[in-house]
Amino acid sequence: MANKTLNTILILLCVAMLATSVGYSVHQANHVEKLNDEWHPETQQQLNVALEFEALERAFGYLGFIHHFKNYVLRRTDYYYVEATKSYWEANEALLNLLLVDLPNSDVNDIITIQDTLNAYFKNLNYVYLELKLESAVDVDKRVRVDDNNAREALIRLRAAVVTNLSKHNQNANSRDESKSTWSYVSTSLPLFVIVFLAIIVSVVARQMFHRQRETNAIFNFSPDGCLYADSEGNILRANKAVTTIFGYSLTELTSMKVEDLMDESLRQDHVLHREDFSKISRTRLMSDSTTEVKGKTKFGNAKPLSIAISSFEYDKTYRNIAIIRDLSAQNKTENDPQYDLLTSLRSRRAMEQLMDVEVKRAKRYGRNMSVLLINIDDFKTLNDNEGHTAGDEGLVMTADHLRNVFRTVDHIARWGGDEFLVVCPELDAEDAIYLADRVCMRFAKLPFPWDTKLTMSIGISSMSPTRASGSLETLFDEADQALYSAKAQGRNRQQHFRELRRPKLVN
Numbered sequence: 272m273a274n275k276t277l278n279t280i281l282i283l284l285c286v287a288m289l290a291t292s293v294g295y296s297v298h299q300a301n302h303v304e305k306l307n308d309e310w311h312p313e314t315q316q317q318l319n320v321a322l323e324f325e326a327l328e329r330a331f332g333y334l335g336f337i338h339h340f341k342n343y344v345l346r347r348t349d350y351y352y353v354e355a356t357k358s359y360w361e362a363n364e365a366l367l368n369l370l371l372v373d374l375p376n377s378d379v380n381d382i383i384t385i386q387d388t389l390n391a392y393f394k395n396l397n398y399v400y401l402e403l404k405l406e407s408a409v410d411v412d413k414r415v416r417v418d419d420n421n422a423r424e425a426l427i428r429l430r431a432a433v434v435t436n437l438s439k440h441n442q443n444a445n446s447r448d449e450s451k452s453t454w455s456y457v458s459t460s461l462p463l464f465v466i467v468f469l470a471i472i473v474s475v476v477a478r479q480m481f482h483r484q485r486e487t488n489a490i491f492n493f494s495p496d497g498c499l500y501a502d503s504e505g506n507i508l509r510a511n512k513a514v515t516t517i518f519g520y521s522l523t524e525l526t527s528m529k530v531e532d533l534m535d536e537s538l539r540q541d542h543v544l545h546r547e548d549f550s551k552i553s554r555t556r557l558m559s560d561s562t563t564e565v566k567g568k569t570k571f572g573n574a575k576p577l578s579i580a581i582s583s584f585e586y587d588k589t590y591r592n593i594a595i596i597r598d599l600s601a602q603n604k605t606e607n608d609p610q611y612d613l614l615t616s617l618r619s620r621r622a623m624e625q626l627m628d629v630e631v632k633r634a635k636r637y638g639r640n641m642s643v644l645l646i647n648i649d650d651f652k653t654l655n656d657n658e659g660h661t662a663g664d665e666g667l668v669m670t671a672d673h674l675r676n677v678f679r680t681v682d683h684i685a686r687w688g689g690d691e692f693l694v695v696c697p698e699l700d701a702e703d704a705i706y707l708a709d710r711v712c713m714r715f716a717k718l719p720f721p722w723d724t725k726l727t728m729s730i731g732i733s734s735m736s737p738t739r740a741s742g743s744l745e746t747l748f749d750e751a752d753q754a755l756y757s758a759k760a761q762g763r764n765r766q767q768h769f770r771e772l773r774r775p776k777l778v779n
Contacts, residue, residue: 388422497596623685731755
């Protein structure tokens, strides 16, 4: 339907353009040529300046170089360094192109001011990359801070100059157009209005279709589950990235296969009969249940346990099938592995005790930093009492997912018991542990919980350092436990480091 509407609009637009050009081209040819000779060079220059300024703002501003610079200072990952470097050169190119244009001296001075600030930022970026990569984010931020107030004001002045020049140019063009005859205005205004109106409609419809197509592709490709699209004959028409991960085939290989090629040979013939019967009407069903296990065959001949939901639907007078495929290998491993907690899929207490013992010994042997965070969910009992134990389980799962998202990949996370979690962070000193714990608490409190009971968390912290050789597993846990108790006593939804408890309090 959308394609037919778009085609109709395009035909109408072409007819309108043809009728206008035939009735008006002779009368306006000389006039248009004259206007082009006078207006085009000036317009092109103004547009080039506007485009280069827009490129400068995009590459230098808080969505470009500055954004990547600050993220690199905070996170110290190569991705942000590369993106910042790329944005730096894009901004440089835009500045150079602006300098090549005949601009007033005031604009040239503003461009030079921006260039100096950009170079200062880039120099500090490389200084961080080469010299301060292991320093804390707070210290690095203080040492590489750049005063960019002059550059910001220069950008504002340049933007105002670009807008003013374009406005003046449009006013001049309007003045020349007013000299045209009344007949020209009447003869062209209505057809041109129709063309513009139809062009806007085409643009809106095309943008909507393109946006929907892009959104559909994104949903399809980035789904965590495999999506397999096939015709009624079993030919695979399309597959997403998750399918390639599950079965090991490339997208090109998959589109030359049948769905039966992804299962054991002994099941293929029966599956053909079931598929043909299933594809006769629109329907949906699960291929597996509590008594039936479905296994797929990978490119390398391995069998994988799968959960598959399939749907058949009519499309363009034929039936198509789509299958949602989930790899159960990790889930089955977790369910059968005592090293993991069954509900949250985090490490179990026994596994964490072993890991913590290893990390403590390594920190002591090599004189490294290490921090332990004991986390407790505030008001968890209230959630259980008011919303039920199912909501409590959901709260624990949401907490586990939150911890996975905010902590580093090198950190060890475990469900310690009940509503308590333990995190062991190698190479994390006390200051960084406090900073990280504050962020964990703040982000957790902002989660969109689906209950009236809002959850927060309290965190107790204990740390080892190269100067502290007496630390042990039991000592670190006891210190974190005491710090957690103090955080609870001080109002919850906060962190507390054990070292603060040992400092003498000031007496008035």
